[in-house]
Amino acid sequence: MAVDSLDLSADVVTLARELCDIPSVSGDETRLADAVEAALRGYPHLEVLRDGDAVLARTRLNRARRVVVAGHLDTVPVTDNLPTRLEDDVLWGRGTVDMKAGVAVQLSLAAALDAPVHDVTWVFYDHEEVDAALNGLGRVARNHPDWLAGDFAVLCEPTAGGIEGGCNGTLRAEVRLHGVAAHSARAWTGVNAVHAAGEVLRRLGAYAPATLDVEGLTYREGLNAVLIAGGRATNVIPDECVVTVNYRFAPSRSVEEATAHVREVLAGYDVVVVDAAPGARPGLDDPLAQDFAAAVLAVTGGAPAAKQGWTDVARFSSLGVPAVNFGPGDPLLAHTRDERCPVDQIVRSRAALAAWLSGARPEDLPLGLS
């Protein structure tokens, strides 16, 4: 099958439509990845790399610093919402939000910026919408960690044109309460493990979660029971009860610190950590990132905010690269049948990234809005 031709020099909204109209549901990204790779190979200022259906293109200008700008090529399944349609300056269809408008911004700038002020690595990856074990960015990080090296990363996930920085870490632990089973008609011969969970729940209910400022963004923590199970039968005094707790912790804490904190709150109990993932620093204290935030504020009006949930930015953080989310589209419309993105957000997102990477003052750049 011939490779689809993509014109990266077209206006960014046209490019976004072309990308959306090549379906690429997770697992079927090859056609789109081939088109992206072929288009990027037309630009001699870019070195193009490929791993599976992930495509990377990078400048090699020996700039002092390198920025990674990443986006995923796959979408959730199409639900009768393709091909795209443009209506009253809104682009409708699968992928317009999550996240081919963002990919269009990346490709458009990868082609246009042959002399950015920072070296740039453009990353286009597969399998983001499915099981984390399949994630293309994770695979590249394992196979070629050097490909993702950089001083700062931008993930072009939809944020409606604002910056959402870093993310909280997450830790899950099981608190096991032990008792002695007995017939409930002779309860005094047993020890009730479910009653023992009362104090654990009391501590969790009384816990005042911290709000931490990390590199200019505000992260709200939380420590919650998410599951509880205990008891064997309605005539038996329970000999075991398990409370599963989930601690969401600011990216300024390590997993070890988070573990110690949970153990301290639940001191005296049998606490076993079952999984944990560190958060991601936003890195917004870096002048490079501050320039980006200034460009975004000037062009889209979006002030930086903390990302509370765990996202792929944490994959960059685990490689030592601070990262933020930034892209066109309302994240609440992602995955919906009515997925749609205002043209203005696509254009302004491109303009903000362009201003930052070209070193221009945002106000000096034409937005290209009619």
Add this chain to the structure above:
Amino acid sequence: MAVDSLDLSADVVTLARELCDIPSVSGDETRLADAVEAALRGYPHLEVLRDGDAVLARTRLNRARRVVVAGHLDTVPVTDNLPTRLEDDVLWGRGTVDMKAGVAVQLSLAAALDAPVHDVTWVFYDHEEVDAALNGLGRVARNHPDWLAGDFAVLCEPTAGGIEGGCNGTLRAEVRLHGVAAHSARAWTGVNAVHAAGEVLRRLGAYAPATLDVEGLTYREGLNAVLIAGGRATNVIPDECVVTVNYRFAPSRSVEEATAHVREVLAGYDVVVVDAAPGARPGLDDPLAQDFAAAVLAVTGGAPAAKQGWTDVARFSSLGVPAVNFGPGDPLLAHTRDERCPVDQIVRSRAALAAWLSGARPEDLPLGLS
């Protein structure tokens, strides 16, 4: 198939062996019920009745008072522990404890006592060891409640020759805690239903159960969480948690009083009673019952104690008949592969019942012990 022949005039231990050696696992009682019915029909002082595999035999002497003496014919499955064997004055095998030694005592006395001082209804029933809905005593109570009429009942379940009187009632209720689901990364937008269960468990843990004297016996109550379940997933703030509580209450309380008590302890919570069964009065304040207790004390040395768990005596109580458990065999050996009963307990249990029902002073009766 010919009906097995049982010699009710044989010594009680021989009769117990014969009964055990006719297997009658729950659901397969017909062969034994037929043998019991045929044997009883040989005694003109008895009127014999039958409902399914339940057999009743009663005297009609127009005594002032009537006593019901009941036992079940079925056993749990045989586990290579039949036929019975007699070894050092201990009878081994399935049913020796639960409860064919007791049935042998009943049948032996039903035949021997043609002029008891109280009218007696001897009840032999099926399906005790399985689902309560199948219980033969319950079926007779539904089909022919008049067959079970009496002033006092003795259930010949194993008590090692002591009297265990009445039983506690039991009530189960579900306490539902309600919350608002949210992603656990944004816990402050939800309300945690599992945390809300903490106060319920605290109250249950702090609850001091009552000990009540009812007609001379001491009943220990209990109010316990027996099950707890809450939460949907490890990244979701739970919007529901259900605590199942079991209240075991003295037979002096009605189900309505027990319900009100649980609602009072858990005031402010959503409490739904899911099932309840009243306890059974022991009726040991009745002179008739006191005579029985005196006979048992004299012959077996067993002083009356309260039965804490719910048993079939409650079926008599629900018909207005106070009831106690009394029979040979250690209840802890019931259902075990090593089920066994000392011959002495069988003989003494028969002697105590015989003394009571014949109006003799226990010390005047020959035990028949070698």
